Amino acid sequence: MPFVFTFKKFLFSAINSVKSKSKMGRKFRWGIIGLGKIANKFAQDIQLIPNAEVYAVASSSKERAKAFAEKYQATLAFGSYEAISKCEELDAIYIATPHIGHCENTLMCLENKIPVLCEKPFAMNTREVKMMIESAKQNDTFLMEALWTQFIPAYQKMQRVIRKGMIGEVINLRADFSFPAPFLPEQRAYNRDLGGGALLDIGIYPVFFALSILGKPEKIKAIATFGKTNVDESCFMIFKYPDDQMAILDCSFKVKTNVEAYIYGEEGSIYLPTRFHHPTRMSVQLYSGESHDISIPYQGNGYYHEAIEVMNCIKEGKKESDLMPLNQSMNLIETLDWVRKEAGIVYPKFD
Numbered sequence: 534m535p536f537v538f539t540f541k542k543f544l545f546s547a548i549n550s551v552k553s554k555s556k557m558g559r560k561f562r563w564g565i566i567g568l569g570k571i572a573n574k575f576a577q578d579i580q581l582i583p584n585a586e587v588y589a590v591a592s593s594s595k596e597r598a599k600a601f602a603e604k605y606q607a608t609l610a611f612g613s614y615e616a617i618s619k620c621e622e623l624d625a626i627y628i629a630t631p632h633i634g635h636c637e638n639t640l641m642c643l644e645n646k647i648p649v650l651c652e653k654p655f656a657m658n659t660r661e662v663k664m665m666i667e668s669a670k671q672n673d674t675f676l677m678e679a680l681w682t683q684f685i686p687a688y689q690k691m692q693r694v695i696r697k698g699m700i701g702e703v704i705n706l707r708a709d710f711s712f713p714a715p716f717l718p719e720q721r722a723y724n725r726d727l728g729g730g731a732l733l734d735i736g737i738y739p740v741f742f743a744l745s746i747l748g749k750p751e752k753i754k755a756i757a758t759f760g761k762t763n764v765d766e767s768c769f770m771i772f773k774y775p776d777d778q779m780a781i782l783d784c785s786f787k788v789k790t791n792v793e794a795y796i797y798g799e800e801g802s803i804y805l806p807t808r809f810h811h812p813t814r815m816s817v818q819l820y821s822g823e824s825h826d827i828s829i830p831y832q833g834n835g836y837y838h839e840a841i842e843v844m845n846c847i848k849e850g851k852k853e854s855d856l857m858p859l860n861q862s863m864n865l866i867e868t869l870d871w872v873r874k875e876a877g878i879v880y881p882k883f884d
């Protein structure tokens with residue numbers, strides 16, 4: 534058995550080395566699956582990267598694929614997701630379908646050994662995310678969740694300021710993300726069959742914010758309200774941590790909030806103004822009276838940075854990102870599942 538395993542690894546690396554030689558001197562070829570709103574924003578950012586191109590796109594409609602390909606000068610337009618997942622000319626595929634498609638679409642690409650960047654939430658639940666990670670390992674192929682916040686330069690700066698101890702030990706966090714989403718019951722946000730609801734769509738950002746600063750909580754209190762289509766329209770959460778830190782987080786499709794975040798430490802606080810999940814500014818306020826305003830812009834729509842991370846990882850032969858490792862995606866989905874359990878948020882077709 535160990536011999537078979539070693540031989541398989543040898544075979545994979547030999548194939549990869551031949552493949553990488555044939556890639557030298559050309560642009561990084563992105564594929565995109567699911568050509569809706571976010572796919573357009575991502576494609577716009579790929580156009581800003583000199584050594585990258587949108588090479589192939591796939592839609593459930595051949596016509597939409599052709600129109601999208603024309604808009605972003607893509608070479609290939611597929612009328613099915615399966616067809617693009619077999620396209621050996623690609624260096625990576627970005628999955629931008631509704632949440633319910635993430636697991637299936639990711640597995641399809643990984644099984645054909647195509648690296649994957651998959652939109653958030655990584656999948657509908659922990660069980661699905663486990664399957665995706667296992668498949669990435671079995672196929673020795675790169676996989677990363679497109680949690681763009683983690684790659685935004687000002688967000689990374691905020692993490693460095695905390696790590697350096699500028700505000701001392703972190704004690705409390707607050708973050709909100711609400712906007713009045715128009716009630717269109719057939720569309721993604723309010724459609725439970727498509728994984729609709731505020732928590733998985735926008736509440737994931739406050740949850741990720743808490744996770745990226747304090748890790749996984751030891752206790753969660755959460756409560757949600759439900760509308761006509763039975764999706765959570767608002768969800769409020771309190772997380773408590775082993776060292777008595779707390780996080781207060783909320784999201785809603787019913788109201789407009791500032792979409793900002795605060796981190797309170799023993800010696801000062803950090804404020805991320807709207808929208809905290811792709812910040813360009815932050816202010817650090819020390820209780821001594823000292824204060825710092827920091828501005829760091831991001832490129833394009835902000836998706837540029839996660840795309841660069843994927844390209845760098847693949848160039849270096851990595852199978853996951855150090856900045857957004859797969860165990861962080863596991864922590865995130867486990868925390869979301871826990872919130873859902875507390876708040877009674879259920880997806881009958883997936884639970």
Ligand SMILES: NC(=O)c1ccc[n+]([C@@H]2O[C@H](COP(=O)([O-])OP(=O)(O)OC[C@H]3O[C@@H](n4cnc5c(N)ncnc54)[C@H](OP(=O)(O)O)[C@@H]3O)[C@@H](O)[C@H]2O)c1
Pocket residue numbers: 567568569570571572591592593594597629630631632634652653654679681721727733734
């Ligand atoms: N990172 C971010 O900032 C961000 C922002 C928005 C959304 N997202 C995430 O990206 C994903 C897509 O969001 P979106 O706003 O782009 O959605 P969208 O505009 O509704 O587009 C989703 C696309 O997925 C395809 N699709 C496949 N199965 C579908 C189905 N059963 N019903 C509807 N469409 C289906 C369709 O493309 P084809 O017809 O071309 O196949 C559709 O255009 C979501 O998981 C969301 O959480 C992330």
